[in-house]
Amino acid sequence: MSDSPPEVEVSPAVARTAEDIGSMEIRGAATIAAAAAEALGEQAAGSDADSPEAFRAELRAAARVLYDTRPTAVSLPNALRYVLRDVEGETVERLRASVRASVSEFCRRLDNAQTDLGRVGANRLRDGDTIMTHCHSTDVLACVEAAVEQGKSLSAFVKETRPRNQGHITAEALGELGVDVTLIVDSAARRYLNDVDHVLVGADSIAADGSVINKIGTSGLAVNARDRGTPIVCAAQTIKLHPDTLTGHTVDIEMRDEREVVDRETAEEIGDPEVLNPAFDVTPPRYVDAIVTERGQFPPESIVSLMRELFGESTTEPWAEA
Numbered sequence: 001m002s003d004s005p006p007e008v009e010v011s012p013a014v015a016r017t018a019e020d021i022g023s024m025e026i027r028g029a030a031t032i033a034a035a036a037a038e039a040l041g042e043q044a045a046g047s048d049a050d051s052p053e054a055f056r057a058e059l060r061a062a063a064r065v066l067y068d069t070r071p072t073a074v075s076l077p078n079a080l081r082y083v084l085r086d087v088e089g090e091t092v093e094r095l096r097a098s099v100r101a102s103v104s105e106f107c108r109r110l111d112n113a114q115t116d117l118g119r120v121g122a123n124r125l126r127d128g129d130t131i132m133t134h135c136h137s138t139d140v141l142a143c144v145e146a147a148v149e150q151g152k153s154l155s156a157f158v159k160e161t162r163p164r165n166q167g168h169i170t171a172e173a174l175g176e177l178g179v180d181v182t183l184i185v186d187s188a189a190r191r192y193l194n195d196v197d198h199v200l201v202g203a204d205s206i207a208a209d210g211s212v213i214n215k216i217g218t219s220g221l222a223v224n225a226r227d228r229g230t231p232i233v234c235a236a237q238t239i240k241l242h243p244d245t246l247t248g249h250t251v252d253i254e255m256r257d258e259r260e261v262v263d264r265e266t267a268e269e270i271g272d273p274e275v276l277n278p279a280f281d282v283t284p285p286r287y288v289d290a291i292v293t294e295r296g297q298f299p300p301e302s303i304v305s306l307m308r309e310l311f312g313e314s315t316t317e318p319w320a321e322a
């Protein structure tokens with residue numbers, strides 16, 4: 001999180017996107033990345049800055065407001081960095097055009113990466129396989145969609161994923177793809193793991209040691225899957241690789257409002273206990289069989305080489321790029 005407030009006001013479009021990310025109206029790491037990039041584009045399009053310096057200051061402020069929404073998905077700072085890195089121009093008009101081109105290029109790459117990743121993931125799935133999912137990941141759905149396009153017939157156990165029930169979104173999306181869906185409560189996962197060929201999860205961030213940071217409950221599912229001998233695959237575009245972890249930084253786990261877990265009235269009825277609501281957890285690499293990216297699949301322990309190739313040794317704050 002940034003440590004000081006933005007020095008200039010941001011456009012209503014940026015403020016709206018930031019609010020929607022914070023409230024999870026816009027959610028999921030890839031979707032957040034695309035929305036943040038597009039918001040920078042809207043900031044540029046609507047700017048009436050009278051100098052290149054003022055224009056750049058607005059972009060920096062917008063990046064900070066967007067960055068401060070949710071802390072765990074690294075796709076957000078990676079997207080901001082990507083868009084701002086290539087912004088060039090001596091006039092406001094040239095800068096504006098440059099931001100818009102950069103946003104389009106970013107969104108195009110994001111879409112292509114998901115399609116390519118889907119094909120890689122689909123190759124791991126066989127006709128007649130059963131998968132188990134946790135939360136809602138568009139990268140996971142891309143793998144399933146590609147497998148279905150290859151003519152494979154699949155079944156799925158879908159964990160509901162308390163407290164926000166993102167599993168319902170997954171159930172609907174898989175059903176539309178023609179997958180035979182069974183919805184289960186989170187605590188039933190272990191019971192059905194013997195009937196499952198692959199656990200498929202997404203990621204909000206992948207650390208340099210290959211740890212997968214994803215929706216709370218992923219690590220427990222992975223440990224159970226390992227115990228049952230069920231392979232666990234993480235589908236994650238390279239925008240989920242967390243470059244700061246190369247230099248030893250840890251990933252900040254978002255704590256959300258306790259009212260997502262229990263409403264005020266019920267809390268009072270049960271003696272008003274302390275409620276903790278972490279949104280994500282960390283799955284150590286030894287519980288993950290493969291990380292599927294648009295660049296191929298990797299054992300988690302080797303992801304560090306790809307990370308170095310893509311990001312170098314260190315990164316700056318996203319707004320430092322503008």
Ligand SMILES: O=C(COP(=O)(O)O)[C@H](O)[C@H](O)COP(=O)(O)O
Nearest residue numbers: 027028029030137138139202203215
């Ligand atoms: O944990 C979540 C979403 O959490 P939340 O609902 O709290 O945002 C998803 O598994 C990842 O973000 C990957 O999603 P995608 O593959 O779509 O990027």
